[in-house]
Amino acid sequence: MTYRIALALVATLATPALAQDVRKGSLTISQPWSRATSPRATVGAGFLTIRNAGARGDRLISATSPRAERVEIHTMSMDGGVMRMRQLVDGLAVPAGGTATLAPSGNHIMLIGLKSPLKAGERVPATLRFARGGTVTVQFVIGGAGDAAPAGQNGGHK
Numbered sequence: 001m002t003y004r005i006a007l008a009l010v011a012t013l014a015t016p017a018l019a020q021d022v023r024k025g026s027l028t029i030s031q032p033w034s035r036a037t038s039p040r041a042t043v044g045a046g047f048l049t050i051r052n053a054g055a056r057g058d059r060l061i062s063a064t065s066p067r068a069e070r071v072e073i074h075t076m077s078m079d080g081g082v083m084r085m086r087q088l089v090d091g092l093a094v095p096a097g098g099t100a101t102l103a104p105s106g107n108h109i110m111l112i113g114l115k116s117p118l119k120a121g122e123r124v125p126a127t128l129r130f131a132r133g134g135t136v137t138v139q140f141v142i143g144g145a146g147d148a149a150p151a152g153q154n155g156g157h158k
């Protein structure tokens with residue numbers, strides 16, 4: 001029995017970068033991840049996927065994290081050939097039966113006023129607040145500074 005438990009523990013430790021999905025009501029939050037930041041950086045961006053299996057639309061309206069002074073929901077768009085980001089002051093819609101994707105070059109969760117740099121391999125908690133679904137706490141898995149996708153999703157390439 002002890003042997004089985006030990007094996008299970010080793011299996012868990014062998015895949016530290018793979019985060020568990022978090023479910024709350026009709027919402028499933030998948031693969032929260034972020035990137036390591038430089039020592040002087042004051043902001044970081046978090047990415048994840050939100051699926052809404054319910055019959056009614058929901059909305060991600062705000063978030064908080066103990067690692068940041070404040071957290072905003074941002075979008076990115078091209079403006080005269082330059083990528084710019086701005087806050088989604090009304091939050092981000094998660095359509096009924098649909099998905100909202102937060103990923104590099106698109107919508108993201110902005111950690112503003114980092115209390116310490118984000119380090120590769122660590123997990124950073126954040127609590128998301130939904131208009132209908134209430135609050136859900138996720139753990140952002142911190143990948144490399146230049147990663148384009150969560151660990152295990154990029155075929156080993158950066």
Ligand SMILES: [Cu+2]
Binds near residue numbers: 074075085086110
């Ligand atoms: Cu941003």
